Every structure is written in structure tokens, then in C-alpha cells.
Amino acid sequence: MIWNETKECMSVDEKMTLQSARLVKQVDRVYHNVEFYRKRMQSVGIEPGDIKGIEDLPKLPYTTKMDLRDNYPFGLFAVPREQIVRVHASSGTTGKATVVGYTRRDIDIWAECVARCLAGAGVTSKDIIQVAYGYGLFTGGLGAHYGAEFMGATVVPQSTGNTKKLLTMMQDFGVTAIACTPSYLLHIAEVVKEEGILDELKLKVAICGAEPWTENMRHMIESELRIKAFDIYGLSEIMGPGVACDCEFHKGLHVHDDHFYPEIIDPETLEPVGENVTGELVFTTLTKEGLPLIRYRTKDLTSIEYGTCDCGRTQPRIQKFKGRSDDMLIIRGVNVFPSQVEAALLEMGETTPNYMMIVDRVDHQDTLEVQVEVDESYFDDEMRGLDNLSNKVKSVLKQALGLAVKVKLVEPKTLPRYEGKSVHVIDNRKLD
Amino acid sequence: MAVKQVTVFIGNKEGRIEKVTEVLKKNGINISSLSLAESVDFGLLRLIVSDPEKAKDALKDEGLSARLSDVIAVEISNEAGSLHELLTALVDFNIEYMYVLSSADTASMIMKIKDHAAAESVLEAKGFRVLAQSEVCR
Numbered sequence: 168m169i170w171n172e173t174k175e176c177m178s179v180d181e182k183m184t185l186q187s188a189r190l191v192k193q194v195d196r197v198y199h200n201v202e203f204y205r206k207r208m209q210s211v212g213i214e215p216g217d218i219k220g221i222e223d224l225p226k227l228p229y230t231t232k233m234d235l236r237d238n239y240p241f242g243l244f245a246v247p248r249e250q251i252v253r254v255h256a257s258s259g260t261t262g263k264a265t266v267v268g269y270t271r272r273d274i275d276i277w278a279e280c281v282a283r284c285l286a287g288a289g290v291t292s293k294d295i296i297q298v299a300y301g302y303g304l305f306t307g308g309l310g311a312h313y314g315a316e317f318m319g320a321t322v323v324p325q326s327t328g329n330t331k332k333l334l335t336m337m338q339d340f341g342v343t344a345i346a347c348t349p350s351y352l353l354h355i356a357e358v359v360k361e362e363g364i365l366d367e368l369k370l371k372v373a374i375c376g377a378e379p380w381t382e383n384m385r386h387m388i389e390s391e392l393r394i395k396a397f398d399i400y401g402l403s404e405i406m407g408p409g410v411a412c413d414c415e416f417h418k419g420l421h422v423h424d425d426h427f428y429p430e431i432i433d434p435e436t437l438e439p440v441g442e443n444v445t446g447e448l449v450f451t452t453l454t455k456e457g458l459p460l461i462r463y464r465t466k467d468l469t470s471i472e473y474g475t476c477d478c479g480r481t482q483p484r485i486q487k488f489k490g491r492s493d494d495m496l497i498i499r500g501v502n503v504f505p506s507q508v509e510a511a512l513l514e515m516g517e518t519t520p521n522y523m524m525i526v527d528r529v530d531h532q533d534t535l536e537v538q539v540e541v542d543e544s545y546f547d548d549e550m551r552g553l554d555n556l557s558n559k560v561k562s563v564l565k566q567a568l569g570l571a572v573k574v575k576l577v578e579p580k581t582l583p584r585y586e587g588k589s590v591h592v593i594d595n596r597k598l599d
Numbered sequence: 600m601a602v603k604q605v606t607v608f609i610g611n612k613e614g615r616i617e618k619v620t621e622v623l624k625k626n627g628i629n630i631s632s633l634s635l636a637e638s639v640d641f642g643l644l645r646l647i648v649s650d651p652e653k654a655k656d657a658l659k660d661e662g663l664s665a666r667l668s669d670v671i672a673v674e675i676s677n678e679a680g681s682l683h684e685l686l687t688a689l690v691d692f693n694i695e696y697m698y699v700l701s702s703a704d705t706a707s708m709i710m711k712i713k714d715h716a717a718a719e720s721v722l723e724a725k726g727f728r729v730l731a732q733s734e735v736c737r
Binding site (some may be wrong): 407541542543546547548549550551553554575577578579581582 | 604606607608609610615636638641645659662663664665666668670695696711730
């Protein structure tokens, strides 16, 4: 079902007119309300009057996660703080989080976008949906929640952590839809199998996101749980989940480009590239009030396909993600930068700063092991000292990353180095 | 009168203990006793050697993590009940770990006790002979 046919199936010409009008207004707003954008535009000799339509977008400079960090926490907000009704936060590259803010209208638009995604997956107001993303600063939980509520479905704000309880409620409530990470859903599927309760479930659809997944994983989820599974994409800087979503034809993620204008650029030359060419995904928020972002570099590598989809939607479609142009990892839906591990170890000061992150997927769940080199200044002759050290590193990293970590202490100078520089990540997950 | 023990941090994988004995051999260092404490991912190899300082430096030069710590070496007779007598004398002390240095005729216990000095006084007062470095390894 198509939730907002006017916008989702708008003709290309009409869409461009709408996008142009919105961009002109947005650029004017950020120029006058956000010092950072004013200075950035002045530095390249651009004034709001130079932006007459969406075709002028490439004239504008890019915005990066670093810019968000430099203006931490509220420096890029385009409205007085009193008009912000909610903030969310995600991992920054070091200690400081990336903070985003929403006005009431932003929250409404976000909810409507999520409702479009849910509708595309076949969810209706008659459904009962478990939201099993984390609730809190992470946008996943509340984002999906507001969208489902906006649509009029019955929401069970399950959050994450207790699979047995989730399944009990799924059975007892007759839950028909679930929103969670694909790897968590695979874990749920395993437990369902173990308990032999598949026949007791009324589940028919899953909306999965917050981490990259493959067609294989989708097929596995669909056959194990006898449901339909759909992909949803988003990032907190732009909005949260619901920036783009799958339809029943699975031909890429439809971008809600009346609100979020996508471009693909070459991450080296920073020049826009054509249709179906892989590059870095860049978004401009056309309607966002709280934290408008102009040409925000997502660091996600993908390509875009244009043209009308078999479902009738005319929106551009993001193809499968091919990785990142930075070193960010997504582990159990949590964004993790190696530099966070390094900063936490240095701050703790009880090991060498040499470390290696080993990411794997065991029984469909992501695992993160951090190997840390210790030398004689950090241990004594008793095992207890090392156990304490290992536990301390574990808790420091859990604090820093928001993720449970397995810690392994290793001998000094045993972690691989590449031309004197440490290699920090081994990702053994197979995503092909 | 403390005895210096060399403690080496070793990863739990093939050939690491052999690496330690190789370095000691190369440097002409004799080992008279050792113990290995192991955990899932790593171990601590504790050694009583002829020249602890030289052993530590040689191991570090080869990229291993080694350090020195003080332990007590106590002579006991090599007959039934002697270890029990020793432990009875130390019943009020918390022994972190211990291992043995023994032959058919003599025996001594290498012990790590938190309150090192007090334990030593108690042992001497009760007639035990606490050994010097030169008596445990040459």
C-alpha cells in the first residue's frame, strides 16, 4: 500500500518544482539562522540568491560529521533551542556524540516518513507492531514507534534485550509486525525454532534496518519465520529510520526525496556521479527545521537508480550498500569508530594504545572482540591483576561504545602492523 | 630476604613458552623452578633463575613482557607432613600462590604472600630457614 501517493508517486517535473522551492527556502533559512552555513557559503562566494532551484545544489559546500562535532552540541540548530522538542545522539568519531535536534514539525514529518515505509511493507492501522530497536538516544526505537503510532497501528514498545519476553508477548498479543535489526530478527528466528512456537505466531511482516544486510539474510528471515521482510534506511543526522525504504519488489530503497534530496558523489574528487555509479551518498534535508543539513556526506557507499518502480513510486532508489568511505563499523546496529576504542584506552591509561578489533557474526549476532597489547608496566605476577585489568578494559569500552565487548589481552608487539601503522579492524562478517 | 622471581606474560598459543626457554638458554641462564598460571587467553610464567635481572632484560630485549617480583623461598624437609607444618605456621597469612623446588633430599617452597616482611619474621621465629637468592638457583 502507498501511504502518500501524492508525494511518493509525484511526476519528475512536479517533484523538481517542489524540491526547488523547498531548497531555496532552506538555504535562505540556514544562511540567516546558522552562522556556520553563512560563513561556509561566504567562503565560497555563494549567497542565498544564487540558489534558484534544485539544479543549483552542487554549488553548495558539503557538510560532514566533523562539522557536527565542531559545533557540538547545538551549534548547527537553525531554530532557538526552545523550539527543539527532542534531541537524539549517535556515536561520534571520538568521545563527543553527534547530537541532532527536532522541532515538533520535524517529528511529525519523521513519523509520516516512517508511516510511508511501514505502509510499503504492508503494515496497516489494524496491525500490532513490536518495536524491538533500542529506545533512547538512538533514533531507532522512538523513530519506528512514532511512525507506527502515526499510522494508527498498535505499538508494543518492546525495545531490546529480552528475547523470551518478546516472544511471550508476540504470542500472547498476536503481534503481526516487528521492527528491529535484521541480525536480531535472525536470532529471534533461532529461538522460535528452538522453542517450536512458529505455529503459535501471527507475525507476517518485519521492517529491518540500522545495519547493512544481504538478500540472503532476507530470504533466511522470510523462510524461517514465514513472513515478509523489508529494509529501512536512515541516519540520525538526516532524521533517523525512514529516510528510505524497500517496497514489495525489492528494487532498492525508495528515498523520500520530497524531504531528503539524495546525491551520489565520488568521495575522492567530490564531484557528483551519474545514475548507477557507486559513490558516497549525500543528503540535503529540504524541510528539516531543527537541524537542516546541506549536502551532508553520509560516508555510505552505494548507487542510485532513477525511474518509476513497479510499485508505482517515482522516488530514486538507493541500491545495496557497498561499505563506507570512512572506518565506521555497524555492530548490532550501533555505530562504532575505531578511534573511540583508541581514545578510551588512552584515557584509561592502563594498557598500551595498541589494539585490534575483531568483528564477527556468530549465530547471527555480531560480536566484537578487542585485543589489547599489555606490557610489563601494566601487570604484576598475579593473575588477579590481569583479570582485573581485562574486566576494567571491558567496562571502559562498554561505556565508550555502548556495546558489550569481549576483551583479550595479548603480548606486546604481537598485533599486526602495516608499514609501522597499526591495522585496527578485522571484520570477518560476510555480507555477500 | 626476598628471592627475585621473573614473571613473563605469554599469549595462550603455540611456541610461546619455548620462546622464553630459548632466550634463557641463549643467555646461559639456569632455571631451577617455575610455575605456569593460565587463563583462557594468556598465561603467566613464573621462574626462579640464576640471574633474574639479566633474565628480565634479555626477555624484554626479545620483545617479551617480563618483570621481577619478590617471593619468599622457605626450606622444608622432604618428608611427609612438612608442607603442612609450613602452612600451619602461615595460617594467618593469605598466600597468593606457591610452587615447589624439590629433589629427593631437599625441598623448598616458593611463596607469594601479601604481607611479605611479616610472614618472613613469623617463619624465622618458628625456626624455618628462609633462603637467599644464591641458595635457590645458581
